[in-house]
Amino acid sequence: MAQNVRLAxxxxxxxxxxxxxPAAAPAMLAPARLTNYVFAHSKYSVGLGQSNLLATxxxxxxxxxxxxxxxxxxxxNAAARASATTAVxxxxxxxx
Amino acid sequence: xxxxxRSRAHWLIPYAAAGVLSLxxxxxxxxxxxxxxxxxxxNQALATRNYDGTFFHLSExxxxxxxIVHRVxxxxxxxxxxxxxxxxxxxxxxxDELTCFxxxxxxxxxxxxxxxxPFLGSLPRFGADVDxxxxxxxxxxSRVLGRAARVIAxxxxxxxxxxxxxxxxxxxxxxxxxxxxxAHGQVIEQILFARLEMPExxxxxxxxPAVRTEGMRWVRQGPTSEPAAAxxxxxxxSELPPGFHLTVSAAQTLGGASVPAEHLVYSDGLATVSVFVxxxxxxxxxxxxxxxxxxxxxxxxxxxxGSGFAFSTVVQGHQVTAVGEVPAQTVEFIAHSxxxxxxxxxx
Numbered sequence: 125m126a127q128n129v130r131l132a133x134x135x136x137x138x139x140x141x142x143x144x145x146p147a148a149a150p151a152m153l154a155p156a157r158l159t160n161y162v163f164a165h166s167k168y169s170v171g172l173g174q175s176n177l178l179a180t181x182x183x184x185x186x187x188x189x190x191x192x193x194x195x196x197x198x199x200x201n202a203a204a205r206a207s208a209t210t211a212v213x214x215x216x217x218x219x220x
Numbered sequence: 221x222x223x224x225x226r227s228r229a230h231w232l233i234p235y236a237a238a239g240v241l242s243l244x245x246x247x248x249x250x251x252x253x254x255x256x257x258x259x260x261x262x263n264q265a266l267a268t269r270n271y272d273g274t275f276f277h278l279s280e281x282x283x284x285x286x287x288i289v290h291r292v293x294x295x296x297x298x299x300x301x302x303x304x305x306x307x308x309x310x311x312x313x314x315x316d317e318l319t320c321f322x323x324x325x326x327x328x329x330x331x332x333x334x335x336x337x338p339f340l341g342s343l344p345r346f347g348a349d350v351d352x353x354x355x356x357x358x359x360x361x362s363r364v365l366g367r368a369a370r371v372i373a374x375x376x377x378x379x380x381x382x383x384x385x386x387x388x389x390x391x392x393x394x395x396x397x398x399x400x401x402x403a404h405g406q407v408i409e410q411i412l413f414a415r416l417e418m419p420e421x422x423x424x425x426x427x428x429p430a431v432r433t434e435g436m437r438w439v440r441q442g443p444t445s446e447p448a449a450a451x452x453x454x455x456x457x458s459e460l461p462p463g464f465h466l467t468v469s470a471a472q473t474l475g476g477a478s479v480p481a482e483h484l485v486y487s488d489g490l491a492t493v494s495v496f497v498x499x500x501x502x503x504x505x506x507x508x509x510x511x512x513x514x515x516x517x518x519x520x521x522x523x524x525x526g527s528g529f530a531f532s533t534v535v536q537g538h539q540v541t542a543v544g545e546v547p548a549q550t551v552e553f554i555a556h557s558x559x560x561x562x563x564x565x566x567x
Contacts (some may be wrong), residue, residue, distance in 0.1 A: 160475035162525055163320060163329055164441065165494035165543045168468060168485045175340045176400055176409050177545055178311060179277040180526025181320070182303045183284040 229308060255358045256373045261393035262386070266338045268292055271394065272426065273416035274304070279409040279526055290338055291422040300427045301339045310429045311339065321431040328438045329475075340395065350489040353377050353463040361389060364396035365413060374490070375463065379403045380461035380550045381491040382527070400527050402547065409527040441473045451560070452482040452538065455497040459557040462552055463488035486554060493544030493554055500537040522548055531555045 159181065165179045268293050277284045285304040291297070291429055299313040310321040313333060320329040359371040369387040376383045383405070386395040396417060400409040456466070464486045472483035474496065482497040500518075519532035528545035531552045542555035 125554070134304075137363060143525060157475070157519070158523060158525065159322070159325070160329075160441065161494070161530055161541055161543045163331070164472055164483065164496070165492070167331065167333060167546060168494060170337065170487075170490065171490045174337070174545075175398070175411060176279075176524070176527050178301060178339055179284065179286060179411065180528075182286060182309045182311065183277065183282075183300060183305070183307055183526075186436060187512075 255356050258370050258372055258388055260391060261394055263390050266395075267338050269394070269418055270393070270420065271416060271418045271423050272422060273412050273413050276410070288292055288339060289422060291425050291427060297431045298427045299339050300429070302430070308431065310427050310431050312427065313339065321429055321433070323431050323436070326436050328433060328436050330438065349463070353381065353488050353495045354383065354490060359385070365416065367391070367396065369396055375405070376403050377566045378460070378462065379547060381488060381546055382408065392417070402544070439475055441475055449499065450478070452499065453498045454560045455482060455535070455538065455556050455558055456484065456561055457495065457557045458485060458559050459553070460486060461553055464493065464554070472499070491544065491546050493542055493546055493551060495554060495558060496541045496543075498539040498560065500539070522552065536560060
């Protein structure tokens with residue numbers, strides 16, 4: 125009897141299940157890479173732009189804040205590019 | 221008689237209006253000159269005085285506390301900018317070399333910085349080129365940190381650049397508070413001093429980094445005598461927002477990469493945008509110092525960098541990234557216009 129109950133319970137569950145990959149999730153911009161660009165640029169920035177830029181670098185915001193720049197797949201597939209476009213949108217909207 | 225007077229008065233109205241307008245314009249020009257003079261004083265103070273201060277950096281609803289120490293001793297400038305919160309990062313400039321301690325990335329970046337302005341950023345001299353795209357004016361005086369302050373505004377004339385508001389100490393011309401604003405005058409980012417001292421002397425200990433560097437990777441980056449590949453140096457922006465022009469084109473090593481990138485700098489005299497043109501991933505992988513390291517995939521899209529933006533795209537297989545303290549549309553505009561030119565490239 126107990127065995128029958130167990131079999132019934134098992135029968136309700138699917139035979140296999142694969143956790144779906146979040147296809148729309150963009151990869152984040154490599155932190156060090158963005159820092160390198162900003163650091164190199166800070167040499168030529170002037171005025172308050174420079175102090176703000178250095179403050180941004182110092183706080184680490186260049187690594188993480190709205191890193192909406194998505195990495196298109198190395199194979200350049202359209203889905204990755206599409207997700208990149210989606211990821212870019214919020215930052216574009218918040219742009220002053 | 222009365223009719224004649226009224227008629228004569230009508231004749232006088234345009235002259236009176238012109239006189240008032242001329243007076244107003246004269247006063248405005250005078251105010252602008254006064255504002256320019258104060259910005260010059262600020263530049264002088266930032267570059268030549270000793271100062272030690274703590275300020276808040278406010279951006280996107282976040283506040284970060286930072287300390288700045290600036291010393292001029294026997295003509296030698298030493299500066300230290302330190303994050304007192306979170307990241308623990310520090311920048312130290314020793315005359316002509318900038319060292320950037322990034323403990324969170326276990327990295328120390330070192331770059332030569334000859335003829336570089338102070339960390340707090342002086343403003344360039346306002347010439348005709350800058351006047352064409354910015355309006356500079358004096359605003360009513362105010363108080364910051366209990367001190368009387370001159371308030372200067374530098375407003376952009378279009379949406380391709382940001383503007384500034386500065387509160388300058390009446391006694392020292394030091395910027396006690398600064399704001400970065402968009403074309404509508406909305407504040408994007410600000411720096412507000414909580415403490416500012418200007419001592420006669422500053423001890424070496426106040427300029428020494430507090431970061432422990434054991435186990436950290438030291439990376440020297442910066443301009444290189446090795447030219448970028450000819451294929452990279454042929455790239456230029458084919459179109460630019462009004463007022464921007466190419467000011468620098470140089471080979472640049474980025475983060476210890478084995479192949480230098482082409483670094484282009486476009487400026488309107490106040491705002492600057494850097495464009496980096498890098499070899500494609502396959503080329504980098506072939507010349508990588510660590511051949512086992514997988515090539516980094518190409519980047520595409522927009523990232524926010526404090527008040528500025530970075531925009532990456534791929535042009536003819538090359539990674540093109542534009543970075544600047546400018547609105548998003550400006551970096552996008554420039555990055556999208558980059559293409560390879562047959563010699564000679566436009567300046």
